[in-house]
Amino acid sequence: MTTTAPTALGAPSAPRAGRPVQRKRRPGRTILRSAPLLPAIVLLGVFLLGPVISSLYGSLTDSSLSGASASNAEFVGLENYTSLFADPDFPKSVLLTLVFLVASALIGQNVLGLGLAVLMQSSHKPVRVIVSTIVVTAWVLPEIVASFAAYAFFNDGGTLNTMLTGLGIPGVNWLYVFPMLCVILANIWRGTAFSMLVYTAALNDVPPEITEAAEVDGARGWQRFTLVTVPMIRRSISTNLMLTTLQTLSVFALIFVMTGGGPGTDSTTLPLLAYQEAFRFGELGFGTAIATILLLVGAVFGVLYIRALKPEVD
Amino acid sequence: MASNTTVDGALAAAPTTTRSITTADAKREFSIAAPRGRAMRWFSSIVLVVIGIVFLLPLVWLVLASLDASASLSVKWPEAPSFDNFLTVLTPETSLIPLTNSFILSAGCAVVTVFAAILAAYPLSRYSMRINKPFLYGVLFGTCLPITAMMVPVYALFVAFNLIDNMTGTILFLAATSLPMAIWMMKNFMDSVPISLEEAAWTDGASAMRTLRAIVVPLMRPGIAVVFIFVFIQTWGNFFIPFVLLLSPEKLPAAVSIFSFFGQYGSVAYGQLAAFSLLYSVPVLALYVLVTRLGGGSFALAGAVKG
Structure with missing residues (x-):
């Protein structure tokens, strides 16, 4: 079992009783048997594989939403990519995306999620139930609603500044002065539940005998945690790091609603840049090049993820 | 407990x-x-x-x-x-038509997804074929694609096929995006249905499809419900896909119309915005509680994403 979570789905790696014995292969039978895969293959091929391939090709053309190149796009080779790297907005956007990924997913959601899961193990039950319900609610809410709630919280006349004024501290226009900080905190608020659930499940699978044995051997609380618990759940940690990264890589609505990528381009991560280039400025080829880069980054993480889950497929 | x-x-x-x-x-x-x-x-x-x-x-x-x-x-x-805020937004133009559209998109997507996923899961779960492994790897890989990143090429593709502002096209695309996860979940649920009953049916001469319909599907109803609700919740909350693919106001789902409402009246009518947001969120929260009762719960949703 790679991670603890799939247990809820009926133990995928559990040996199945009585898988039909493989008899001599008959090609006709194999085709007949794989026929039910067809609707899924068609859907995935047309609507997922299609755009990926057309993305690779489209990024090599000068296609746009209007004008002469809208009807007959010309092949321009790597021109989109060279102008992309020459554009000062692009490196800045890459950097902002990295900051967003590291601060909100790798550090924020993971550390807070693990912290919450650990605290929940040793807290009073009513507290545990109520707090986990609150945290999960922020996660279950539709993203547009969560985005509005976060917008209202950080707005100049929002809850945060009202509270700071109440404490006698002058507030600032957070969304304007610290746009990245706001969207990072908002993404942590919205996404931590996922890590918390994963780590809660992982911690519950750590046999208490082991931590107790460490306690008897004189390991203190923090030592027990770093030397015993963390190594025991390391696979959950690595899978969770990858999944939160992938989820955060495609965050759009949250930033779009809260700051719109601004002020200027100060919170324009790659998904927003791709959207703006393609739909606001009509540079479809340019936007597609950004999309292709994002897809490639996603693909790299995807391969890592599959390698981690390999035993489940085999 | x-x-x-x-x-x-x-x-x-x-x-x-x-x-x-x-x-x-x-x-x-x-x-x-x-x-x-x-x-x-x-x-x-x-x-x-x-x-x-x-x-x-x-x-x-x-x-x-x-x-x-x-x-x-x-x-x-x-x-x-x-x-008052709820009464103000509970008009057909403001919230009822968008909520209906959300329902059509989500239910349509969930039906298509569940149907394709059950069919695909059966051979993957029951036969050991050479296509299984590459297919499952492909499906796993599909769960990793950042869909947000794909929206620009998808838009171009929809323009090329004249599918922009088309509900059916949008439903099919939404179904394709949720299909990898759904197949993975469905296969896991199907793996836990014992095969012995089917073997009896096969001996009696029932075809694979008949066995699937008459034996496997009834046995895994809770699992199918979990997948259905899971896909429904995801689609109901999706903002970016309908935002890019649908244009006419009468086709927009609540997620997008809340956003345009915010753009038009947002700076004056925060109460109405909050009321509309709550009306739109309640079905998702209710379904979430339901899926918890069904035995999947937050754990299964997290587990689903984990594979």
Whole structure:
């Protein structure tokens, strides 16, 4: 079992009783048997594989939403990519995306999620139930609603500044002065539940005998945690790091609603840049090049993820 | 235990983790005995309460503002709490048509997805074929694609096929995006249905499709419901896909029309915005509670994403 979570789905790696014995292969039978895969293959091929391939090709053309190149796009080779790297907005956007990924997913959601899961193990039950319900609610809410709630919280006349004024501290226009900080905190608020659930499940699978044995051997609380618990759940940690990264890589609505990528381009991560280039400025080829880069980054993480889950497929 | 919300209830539902709950309980009793353990419990609870309050603040605004006719962006107690905001937005143009559209998109997508996923899961679960492994790897890989990144090429593709502003096209695309996860979940549910009953049916001459319909599907109804609700919730909350692919106001789902409502009246009518947001969120929250009761719960949703 790679991670603890799939247990809820009926133990995928559990040996199945009585898988039909493989008899001599008959090609006709194999085709007949794989026929039910067809609707899924068609859907995935047309609507997922299609755009990926057309993305690779489209990024090599000068296609746009209007004008002469809208009807007959010309092949321009790597021109989109060279102008992309020459554009000062692009490196800045890459950097902002990295900051967003590291601060909100790798550090924020993971550390807070693990912290919450650990605290929940040793807290009073009513507290545990109520707090986990609150945290999960922020996660279950539709993203547009969560985005509005976060917008209202950080707005100049929002809850945060009202509270700071109440404490006698002058507030600032957070969304304007610290746009990245706001969207990072908002993404942590919205996404931590996922890590918390994963780590809660992982911690519950750590046999208490082991931590107790460490306690008897004189390991203190923090030592027990770093030397015993963390190594025991390391696979959950690595899978969770990858999944939160992938989820955060495609965050759009949250930033779009809260700051719109601004002020200027100060919170324009790659998904927003791709959207703006393609739909606001009509540079479809340019936007597609950004999309292709994002897809490639996603693909790299995807391969890592599959390698981690390999035993489940085999 | 089962009446608890979220984590606990979900854990109780998974048979393999029940054991660890009982041992965890034993551990807790063990630590109560030590005074240091009791202090630790209070410390944990207090820290959790503080984090919980911070997480709650943005949500409280949503509820209080929706009841306040003169709501601002800050949390404040409504002077005259009323349901006026809800009554104002409960008109066909503002919320009812968008909510209906959301329902059509989500239900349509969930039906297509579940149908294709059941069909695909059957051979993957029951036969060992050469296509299984590459297919499952492809499906796993599909769960990793950042869909947001794909929207530009998808838009270009939809323009090329003249599918922009087409509900069916949007439903099919939404179904394709949720299909990898659905196939993976469905295969796992199907793996846990014992094969012996089917073997009896096969001996009696029933075809594979007939066995699937008459034996496997009825046996895995809760699993199918979990997948259906899971896809429904995801599609209901999706903003970016309909935002890019649909144009006419009468076809837009609630997610997108809330956003345009915000753009038009947002700076004046925060109360109505909050009320509309709540109306739109309630079905998702209700379905989430339902899926928890069905034995999947938050745990299964997290597990689903984990593979």
